[in-house]
Amino acid sequence: MKVLVTGGTGYIGRVLVPDLVRNGYEVTVMDRGFLDYSDPSESFGDSVKIIRDDIRTCDPDLLRGLDAVVDLAALSNDPAGNLNTMSTWDINYIGRVRIARLAKKLGAGRYVVASSCSVYGFREGFCDEQTPVNPLTTYAEANVAVERDNLALNDSRFRSTALRFATVFGYSERFRLDLVINAMTFYGYKNGVIRMMRDGTQYRPFVHVKDVSRAIITAIGSEDDIGGKHINIGKESLNLQIRDVAEAIRRKLGGDTRIELYGDPDNRSYRVRFDLARDLLKFSTKYDLEYGISEILERCKAGLEDLPQMHTVDYYKLLISQEKSLSRFMGIRHRIVI
Numbered sequence: 001m002k003v004l005v006t007g008g009t010g011y012i013g014r015v016l017v018p019d020l021v022r023n024g025y026e027v028t029v030m031d032r033g034f035l036d037y038s039d040p041s042e043s044f045g046d047s048v049k050i051i052r053d054d055i056r057t058c059d060p061d062l063l064r065g066l067d068a069v070v071d072l073a074a075l076s077n078d079p080a081g082n083l084n085t086m087s088t089w090d091i092n093y094i095g096r097v098r099i100a101r102l103a104k105k106l107g108a109g110r111y112v113v114a115s116s117c118s119v120y121g122f123r124e125g126f127c128d129e130q131t132p133v134n135p136l137t138t139y140a141e142a143n144v145a146v147e148r149d150n151l152a153l154n155d156s157r158f159r160s161t162a163l164r165f166a167t168v169f170g171y172s173e174r175f176r177l178d179l180v181i182n183a184m185t186f187y188g189y190k191n192g193v194i195r196m197m198r199d200g201t202q203y204r205p206f207v208h209v210k211d212v213s214r215a216i217i218t219a220i221g222s223e224d225d226i227g228g229k230h231i232n233i234g235k236e237s238l239n240l241q242i243r244d245v246a247e248a249i250r251r252k253l254g255g256d257t258r259i260e261l262y263g264d265p266d267n268r269s270y271r272v273r274f275d276l277a278r279d280l281l282k283f284s285t286k287y288d289l290e291y292g293i294s295e296i297l298e299r300c301k302a303g304l305e306d307l308p309q310m311h312t313v314d315y316y317k318l319l320i321s322q323e324k325s326l327s328r329f330m331g332i333r334h335r336i337v338i
């Protein structure tokens with residue numbers, strides 16, 4: 001089965017692509033490589049074709065002859081999405097609608113787009129797929145719009161599914177230090193201080209990056225009726241209060257590690273249910289918080305460095321501030337070829 005992964009050299013892609021290869025898929029990756037600091041071919045192996053291209057402008061022929069498309073390419077969090085909202089709509093909405101329409105037109109039978117539980121906004125109690133969306137940022141709005149348009153393409157020949165991921169954690173070869181568990185663990189190790197946004201009672205849903213990869217592979221291989229659906233990906237018991245995350249990291253680090261509060265009280269709290277993933281997709285997570293913390297600490301002990309590309313929004317700011325990269329980043333007159 002031939003699969004195209006857009007945005008495949010990013011944080012999730014670096015875990016997903018080798019997993020796809022191990023599961024017997026023939027994989028092509030298309031990515032601008034905005035955040036690459038190591039050569040992805042070293043981790044993907046020779047069998048994976050890597051195309052340095054933009055989802056907004058790539059040659060449509062690149063989507064010919066595929067069985068499935070996994071659409072990960074995006075400006076991948078709220079702060080990056082707020083940097084230049086026009087670029088966010090251009091990439092996260094128009095670009096991903098283009099990819100889905102091309103995939104359908106050129107015969108790929110299955111399409112999975114990476115969405116986010118952030119579409120629920122922040123609200124009391126639990127959210128499930130029936131909860132009305134409440135997007136509070138451009139990033140979340142673009143996810144809602146792309147879900148709407150790309151799920152509408154679903155029919156008997158083109159199965160289109162949106163996976164709404166909880167906040168991801170865990171190690172990847174494009175490590176992200178803008179993700180809360182990763183950052184608290186990394187800096188807890190480096191500085192002996194775990195910085196926690198005040199007051200720590202806020203809930204967030206989390207999912208390990210290896211489980212995200214497993215969920216995507218389950219979705220593209222599924223024979224169940226997941227077309228036209230958005231499905232939350234995570235686990236109820238990983239709806240965690242930030243202070244519990246901090247305590248778990250402190251327990252692992254031991255010694256004199258301190259927890260330090262910062263910022264104004266963060267009232268943004270929400271929890272998510274994952275019954276649909278379990279019942280319809282037949283997917284359950286495997287990896288817990290302790291596993292994620294331990295693997296990051298092992299990497300820290302092996303010399304994991306704090307690289308600029310690990311801070312998504314700061315690195316995009318740096319690219320924009322460099323004239324050469326500004327044109328790379330934004331200066332595209334996209335031709336909508338579908």
Ligand SMILES: NC(=O)c1ccc[n+]([C@@H]2O[C@H](COP(=O)([O-])OP(=O)(O)OC[C@H]3O[C@@H](n4cnc5c(N)ncnc54)[C@H](O)[C@@H]3O)[C@@H](O)[C@H]2O)c1
Pocket residue numbers: 006007008009010011012013030031032033034035036053054055056071072073074075076077091095114115116117164165166167168169174176179312
């Ligand atoms: N990591 C999380 O916590 C999380 C949670 C929910 C949803 N998601 C979604 O999953 C997807 C992947 O996230 P990630 O954590 O791997 O992010 P990432 O930023 O590490 O990867 C995104 C990749 O997309 C590429 N890209 C951006 N614009 C492009 C374009 N125009 N053309 C081609 N490539 C382009 C970047 O170069 C990057 O490699 C994103 O859509 C993100 O919004 C992530």
